[in-house]
Amino acid sequence: MSEHAQSGDPNGTLPRHYLKPCLLLLLAEGPSHGYELLEQVRRMGIKGAEPGGLYRYLRAMEKEEMVSSWWEPSQAGPARRTYVLTEHGRGGLHDSVQSLRDVREILVSLLDRFDTLPTRAASGSRP
Amino acid sequence: MTSSAPKSDALRALYWRSEILRVVYWLYGEGLSDVVDVGLIRRYLGVDAHEDLATFLDHLVDEGSLVRDGDWYALSARGRAKGEVELATAFSDLVHPVLGEGNEECWCHMSAAEAEACADPRARRPPAQSAPATRAHETVSDDASGKAHR
Numbered sequence: 342m343s344e345h346a347q348s349g350d351p352n353g354t355l356p357r358h359y360l361k362p363c364l365l366l367l368l369a370e371g372p373s374h375g376y377e378l379l380e381q382v383r384r385m386g387i388k389g390a391e392p393g394g395l396y397r398y399l400r401a402m403e404k405e406e407m408v409s410s411w412w413e414p415s416q417a418g419p420a421r422r423t424y425v426l427t428e429h430g431r432g433g434l435h436d437s438v439q440s441l442r443d444v445r446e447i448l449v450s451l452l453d454r455f456d457t458l459p460t461r462a463a464s465g466s467r468p
Numbered sequence: 469m470t471s472s473a474p475k476s477d478a479l480r481a482l483y484w485r486s487e488i489l490r491v492v493y494w495l496y497g498e499g500l501s502d503v504v505d506v507g508l509i510r511r512y513l514g515v516d517a518h519e520d521l522a523t524f525l526d527h528l529v530d531e532g533s534l535v536r537d538g539d540w541y542a543l544s545a546r547g548r549a550k551g552e553v554e555l556a557t558a559f560s561d562l563v564h565p566v567l568g569e570g571n572e573e574c575w576c577h578m579s580a581a582e583a584e585a586c587a588d589p590r591a592r593r594p595p596a597q598s599a600p601a602t603r604a605h606e607t608v609s610d611d612a613s614g615k616a617h618r
Contacts (some may be wrong), residue, residue, distance in 0.1 A: 374497075374498060375494060375497075375498045375500075376498040376499060376500065377519065380496075386554050391510075392498070392500050392512075393511045393512045394489065394497070397492060397512065397513075397514050412493070412497075418497075419493070419496050419497040419548065420497050421497040421498060422494055422497060422498075424494075
């Protein structure tokens, strides 16, 4: 399975590993559970995010000690897994954000050059 | 994730019991699904096709943690009642990746059976193909990072 498909972005329009900074950012905002994380990353543009990919990503980040988690018993329902960001994860988030800033500069440069092109009507008027 | 599993039968059974229960509880707790089949467990855990997960699922049925309906498995009432908190502590020391000999987290430090299983492939390796002692475990360590399975 491709990285884009695993990230829930079948069109490949988002940066590779985009799910990772999304999850780190969400957990930097506060502890969360799997279902909330799934809903939030879908709102952040990963429309096709699926639970299996999220589960594997969270497990991988836990092995990398970027995230820690535990089962939280509930009076009203089943136990849920609560995820929190570690200090190592906070560092990973800063690294990821810096990479995204670098990508943004490249994209802005491309878009600026595009904007200097003649308009389609003007180019169509050439002989 | 298959490469993270221990090699000896006894610890493998415990390892997969914990991994499977963890997924089933996760899905149930998040309200995403009450039932699983082998294919779903395989996808969630990123498990190679050769790993016989059906056997480990059936072990969980035998012990009363899961109930089976055809190809589908669900948490039993007993499994729901007992497992959700117990899971967090009972296997926390057993569920960790194989990182290789020389590393303090290697399974072979945890069990005599695992140490034997860990040493067996090296003992059978022909001398002409022998690599430095750390070589085989370096490969295992790379696999255990999970990078190859994403």
